[in-house]
Amino acid sequence: MDSLTHALTGAITGHAIGDSRLGPKAMLIGAVAANIPDSDVIFTRFFDPVEAMFVHRGFSHALILMVGGSLLLAYLLKRFAREQFSFGFWWLMVLLPWFSHLIMDTFNTYGTALFEPFSSIRVSFDSMAITDFNLVLILLFTLLALFLLRKKQHRYKQLVGIVGLVLVMLYFALNVFIKLSVEKEVKDRLKTYKIGFNRLHSTPLPLTNLVWMVVVEDSSAFRVSQVNILKKQMVSHTLLTKNGIDDRCSNPLRRIREFTKGYYTIDKDDRGYFYVNDIRFSSLEFGYPAAYVIRFKVNETTCTVNRTHPKRGLTPRNIRKFLQKAL
Structure with missing residues (x-):
């Protein structure tokens, strides 16, 4: 806390x-x-x-x-x-x-x-x-x-x-209790639509317990949804594709995997860096990559790692939009 x-x-x-x-x-x-x-x-x-x-x-x-x-x-x-x-x-x-x-x-x-x-x-x-x-x-x-x-x-x-x-x-x-209820509801929906999955992670978004983020993992991607518990409906849905990791940087990335418990995605840029994103957390920003809270910036050549400062998106605009989403 x-x-x-x-x-x-x-x-x-x-x-x-x-x-x-x-x-x-x-x-x-x-x-x-x-x-x-x-x-x-x-x-x-x-x-x-x-x-x-x-x-x-x-x-x-x-x-x-x-x-x-x-x-x-x-x-x-x-x-x-x-x-x-x-x-x-x-x-x-x-x-x-x-x-x-x-x-x-x-x-x-x-x-x-x-x-x-x-x-x-x-x-x-x-x-x-x-x-x-x-x-x-x-x-x-x-x-x-x-x-x-x-x-x-x-x-x-x-x-x-x-x-x-x-x-x-x-x-x-x-x-x-809310967490268990949200997970049961999501699992029931997945079963209804015959969607298989490996595991599931859920946690409330910042500030309140009215909107929860649910991450459903399968062999190729993560389905990230936000669930409004008052309206009992999904208010957003994003598909994040899994990416491979360069074996040359296996040592630092092994610890990143351990910290994220395997809930991560990778984005690459054209400057020789890739970003490892911990998707267990979400800010109040809407859409990715802005919604990532914890990101690790890795140099593909030297394998040096820097961590971007956590961004929770707690701005008046985002809080206002979040409350509209929650209520």
């Missing part, structure tokens, strides 16, 4: 744990702890563009680092904080917001390496966009309610915070 979503979730979690003892400081500690894993972006610049994709949400998002890091921070807080509380209290203040970050990220398509260094498997349920306005609104309304109740007794504020967190969990569960 994006940093704002993590900070808001961490703040509400910190409030639920420590508001009665720390007051507003509980929110601050929770917000900071919830964003610790994404400090890995500081180090990605020291890696080549392909490996940097694995560094982000890699060991920094591992459960073992969460446990060790939260224990260390709890020790430091107990020793140096002016407030004298138990080690267990400080540990929960750091652990639970940190844990919320890891769990929320697993619902995105990018993938989260929870089990490093023991396993490189990246967990991804593909049911949440990295930025979801519905989720942000739930969190903001919860914080607003906590602000309005700031002078009330602690038990009322704690209840509001817990209710807000429960609503967040229910929203995540709703998106999993």
Whole structure:
């Protein structure tokens, strides 16, 4: 998820744990702890563009680092904080917001390496966009309610915070249900029209859960569709042909295949470069190649790889068109 979503979730979690003892400081500690894993972006610049994709949400998002890091921070807080509380209290203040970050990220398509260094498997349920306005609104309304109740007794504020967190969990569960429903509908249509396929990938477009992208793969191409769940209809459809890869660049492209899980296409230009496109993501732009979010630019001669900056197309024009498509 994006940093704002993590900070808001961490703040509400910190409030639920420590508001009665720390007051507003509980929110601050929770917000900071919830964003610790994404400090890995500081180090990605020291890696080549392909490996940097694995560094982000890699060991920094591992459960073992969460446990060790939260224990260390709890020790430091107990020793140096002016407030004298138990080690267990400080540990929960750091652990639970940190844990919320890891769990929320697993619902995105990018993938989260929870089990490093023991396993490189990246967990991804593909049911949440990295930025979801519905989720942000739930969190903001919860914080607003906590602000309005700031002078009330602690038990009322704690209840509001817990209710807000429960609503967040229910929203995540709703998106999993929608994902399963969308995939079932698409599979039923494919069966009706007797269209064979190898596998299927689905994920919501940025900002909301009302429009989902579905990628259907067969032996020669990817069929990319956008499905409106309110109208129960496809609002766009694109056929992306699979292309071969030059064996001379097999080493970097092996890692790109691993990162994209095989969901990629290749475009070539007349300047000696080809572009590997991760089609598991989509921006708010309409049509390809503008809709690609993650692209790798590869020199055919030297096999050097550069990554284009992610383009999510979050412009007023695209947002307006997207809302028209969604509603």
